[in-house]
Amino acid sequence: MILLDKTLNYNEKMIAVAPMMDWTDSHCRVFHRLLAPHARLYTEMVHAQAVIHGDRDRLLGFDEVEHPVAVQLGGSEPEHLAQAARIAQDWGYDEVNLNVGCPSDRVQAGRFGACLMREPALVADCVAAMIAAVHVPVTVKCRLGVDEQEDYDLFHAFIEQVSAAGCRVFFVHARKAWLQGLSPKENREIPPLRYDWAYRLKRERPELIVAINGGIATVEQVREHLRHTDGVMIGRAAYHEPYVLHEMDAALSGGDLRDRAGLLRAWRPYVERQLSCGVALKHMTRHVLGLFHAQPGGRAFRQILSEGAHRPGADWSLVEQALAATARELRPAA
The missing domain is CATH 3.20.20.70 (Aldolase class I)
Structure with missing residues (x-):
């Protein structure tokens, strides 16, 4: 341990x-x-x-x-x-x-x-x-x-x-x-x-x-x-x-595994604090692009963040959009 x-x-x-x-x-x-x-x-x-x-x-x-x-x-x-x-x-x-x-x-x-x-x-x-x-x-x-x-x-x-x-x-x-x-x-x-x-x-x-x-x-x-x-x-x-x-x-x-979305959302207070100090979202989200590597929705997650984080005014809502893309991939077909 x-x-x-x-x-x-x-x-x-x-x-x-x-x-x-x-x-x-x-x-x-x-x-x-x-x-x-x-x-x-x-x-x-x-x-x-x-x-x-x-x-x-x-x-x-x-x-x-x-x-x-x-x-x-x-x-x-x-x-x-x-x-x-x-x-x-x-x-x-x-x-x-x-x-x-x-x-x-x-x-x-x-x-x-x-x-x-x-x-x-x-x-x-x-x-x-x-x-x-x-x-x-x-x-x-x-x-x-x-x-x-x-x-x-x-x-x-x-x-x-x-x-x-x-x-x-x-x-x-x-x-x-x-x-x-x-x-x-x-x-x-x-x-x-x-x-x-x-x-x-x-x-x-x-x-x-x-x-x-x-x-x-x-x-x-x-x-x-x-x-x-x-x-x-x-x-x-x-x-x-x-x-x-x-x-x-x-x-x-010996700890428990947490899901990817939960880990990322735990980062939100830090990200929003940095955003309030004028740090652009792209400087932070570039470090999480591989979080859903080889997972359903992983490519969409990466694409949404890569294309959107550099835009003026990009905020945490973009991260939620990316997470929603992974959730859609996991949803069973009707």
């Missing part, structure tokens, strides 16, 4: 929703919290310099219902990461996570993300500076390696050096990354998954908290991974088919 609250009890099995650029904004996370009351939620990656110098309301703002919620930082300068971590802690985040896994060209150009797998000493310095700056947990999300790195011992050595700096929680995307020649999308699909490396790490370093990420899409897969690791991190499956996230959370926490 998963037990996860604002204090982030790492001694219990956990489920988390991966940080995903352009997707896991606050609107998305509030919806995911309704789907998965026990899950850990993550922001999109934000660079430390942006946190220090940018619009913090836009970059760091979140709703209290999101707890436990972690901020994911990008960067490679210990002093700046420490300062950004302190700011995030002051904003109320429950955890600070360092991105050592993103392989995009833009991220590499800034010398952060997956390319840091080649510089474990620097990552260790960053982690040590962040840990010294805050009292909330500092964690790392990493890959198995990059480019020609094919040796488990190199991956293990990376973890050894970073854990020696004080990090004890690792979210392991169980693929390596190619820094040249593959797009970020291809880097999520082409390098083979090696779950056994994460399993082996947990066996060899049982005192570390090891959570696994990559290609996890079903309750059965979650259960299997939790036999070998401390947690799972769900990525695109949670976004494209959000009801799967609800099924995972309910199965692992």
Whole structure:
């Protein structure tokens, strides 16, 4: 059974929703919290310099219902990461996570993300500076390696050096990354998954908290991974088919499954509050388009929201229209 609250009890099995650029904004996370009351939620990656110098309301703002919620930082300068971590802690985040896994060209150009797998000493310095700056947990999300790195011992050595700096929680995307020649999308699909490396790490370093990420899409897969690791991190499956996230959370926490329409209507107070503040409906409903994936009326649900949410004055009534389309499909023929 998963037990996860604002204090982030790492001694219990956990489920988390991966940080995903352009997707896991606050609107998305509030919806995911309704789907998965026990899950850990993550922001999109934000660079430390942006946190220090940018619009913090836009970059760091979140709703209290999101707890436990972690901020994911990008960067490679210990002093700046420490300062950004302190700011995030002051904003109320429950955890600070360092991105050592993103392989995009833009991220590499800034010398952060997956390319840091080649510089474990620097990552260790960053982690040590962040840990010294805050009292909330500092964690790392990493890959198995990059480019020609094919040796488990190199991956293990990376973890050894970073854990020696004080990090004890690792979210392991169980693929390596190619820094040249593959797009970020291809880097999520082409390098083979090696779950056994994460399993082996947990066996060899049982005192570390090891959570696994990559290609996890079903309750059965979650259960299997939790036999070998401390947690799972769900990525695109949670976004494209959000009801799967609800099924995972309910199965692992022993909770009851709720119907899709009921879950969506529970989001209404938040949506209407945001509408009253001038937020356009389209910025919120884009995160729920897959709620009725492969269900009767699912295509109509998606179409109604996609075509209508961008129109001036669009409000909750459009969501009810979309829900009505799914209800019609379920109605028995006369």
